[in-house]
Amino acid sequence: MQNYSFCNKNNTRCLSNSCQNNSTCKGFSKDNDCSCSGTANNVDKDCDNVKDPCFSNPCQGSATCVNTPGERSFLCKCPPGYSGTICETTIGTCGKNSCQHGGICHQDPIYPVCICPAGYAGRFCEIDHDECASSPCQNGAVCQDGIDGYSCFCVPGYQGRHCDLEVDECASDPCKNEATCLNEIGRYTCICPRDYSGINCELEIDECWSQPCLNGATCQDALGAYFCDCAPGFLGDHCELNIDECASQPCLHGGLCVDGENRYSCNCTGSGFTGTRCETLMPLCWSKPCHNNATCEDSVDNYTCHCWPGYTGAQCEIDINECNSNPCQSDGECVELSSEKQYGHITGLPSTFSYHEASGYVCICQPGFTGPIERK
Numbered sequence: 224m225q226n227y228s229f230c231n232k233n234n235t236r237c238l239s240n241s242c243q244n245n246s247t248c249k250g251f252s253k254d255n256d257c258s259c260s261g262t263a264n265n266v267d268k269d270c271d272n273v274k275d276p277c278f279s280n281p282c283q284g285s286a287t288c289v290n291t292p293g294e295r296s297f298l299c300k301c302p303p304g305y306s307g308t309i310c311e312t313t314i315g316t317c318g319k320n321s322c323q324h325g326g327i328c329h330q331d332p333i334y335p336v337c338i339c340p341a342g343y344a345g346r347f348c349e350i351d352h353d354e355c356a357s358s359p360c361q362n363g364a365v366c367q368d369g370i371d372g373y374s375c376f377c378v379p380g381y382q383g384r385h386c387d388l389e390v391d392e393c394a395s396d397p398c399k400n401e402a403t404c405l406n407e408i409g410r411y412t413c414i415c416p417r418d419y420s421g422i423n424c425e426l427e428i429d430e431c432w433s434q435p436c437l438n439g440a441t442c443q444d445a446l447g448a449y450f451c452d453c454a455p456g457f458l459g460d461h462c463e464l465n466i467d468e469c470a471s472q473p474c475l476h477g478g479l480c481v482d483g484e485n486r487y488s489c490n491c492t493g494s495g496f497t498g499t500r501c502e503t504l505m506p507l508c509w510s511k512p513c514h515n516n517a518t519c520e521d522s523v524d525n526y527t528c529h530c531w532p533g534y535t536g537a538q539c540e541i542d543i544n545e546c547n548s549n550p551c552q553s554d555g556e557c558v559e560l561s562s563e564k565q566y567g568h569i570t571g572l573p574s575t576f577s578y579h580e581a582s583g584y585v586c587i588c589q590p591g592f593t594g595p596i597e598r599k
Contacts, residue, residue, distance in 0.1 A: 286310035303332060323348045342371030361387045380409030399425045418447040437463045438484070456485025476501045495523045514540040516578045532582030533561040543582075551586035559584045 277288035282299035286309070289298045301310035314335070315321075317328035322337035326348030329336045339348035355366035360375035364386035367374045377386035392411035393404035402424035403414040415424035431442035436451035440462035443450040453462035469480035474489035478501030481488045491501035508519035513528035517539035520527045530539035546557035558565050560583045563576040569587065573580065 283310050399423050437461050513538050531578040545584040553592045555586040555588045
């Protein structure tokens with residue numbers, strides 16, 4: 224009984240048709256194995272591990288399954304009118320919008336084909352070809368993709384379809400007055416000759432701008448030079464020298480010459496002369512330096528006072544006092560004739576004073592004494 228049960232157990236695979244992939248059950252075998260066909264491996268003794276990926280007919284319709292290298296890899300060759308990995312998609316005919324971007328649909332025997340316009344690619348002309356992908360623009364230019372073309376936007380200093388040509392900014396001869404033009408990237412530089420300035424050397428340098436002329440001189444600009452028109456009294460390239468007007472000794476009679484700007488002055492002090500050049504004898508008597516009606520006589524740098532009798536001193540300023548010797552006796556009063564206030568009050572004297580009679584004295588006697596009232 225035990226052996227029969229064991230056999231029933233082992234025969235279960237064959238009784239349940241557990242052998243897969245068209246394998247045959249060996250019911251007479253002690254192990255009750257499945258005899259696998261060439262398309263399966265008997266890994267689990269059920270022949271369920273398929274060797275051929277096309278064995279299960281994965282390709283739909285009448286497509287042909289082709290084994291490809293690799294484990295369980297295959298490729299479906301679709302019949303006309305079908306596409307897809309397992310030929311599951313039906314390909315239609317050319318329609319109104321089959322092709323994009325103006326592509327023309329051509330009905331191929333197998334499936335529609337789009338003939339794309341320039342600049343587009345892809346099965347349905349859905350891909351815009353990027354002409355800038357190859358970086359055709361040079362020297363930092365910006366590439367702008369277009370339809371079947373591109374445009375290069377050059378940086379300053381370059382030109383040409385691909386911005387591969389350097390612009391010669393000196394070609395237009397922008398520098399003036401025989402200046403040298405130095406071409407640079409995107410610009411130019413003018414090397415100016417002497418006496419010119421400016422971006423294009425178009426400006427003549429004004430040599431008078433720095434005011435080189437001195438002492439009120441007028442500056443005359445010239446090409447590469449200047450000239451100073453000096454004011455009177457100055458000379459030199461810049462009118463920096465003051466002419467010495469005293470060099471000709473214009474002051475006379477020992478007058479001191481003082482030089483100025485375009486002029487001179489004469490200091491006549493001590494010379495006895497006056498005037499612009501000390502040419503005129505100074506009239507010292509004009510100020511009436513002599514006193515007591517003395518007569519003044521001018522001389523060179525001096526004068527002489529001629530005094531009346533009874534006066535002395537350089538300017539006749541001293542009244543000679545004849546009464547100092549007390550000539551009157553017995554306490555008689557001595558009156559000098561040069562005393563103007565006595566005239567008109569003393570008997571024997573004129574009523575008015577005069578210088579030609581002012582020399583001398585008179586005695587006025589005390590009561591009880593007499594004597595002649597005389598001029599002495």
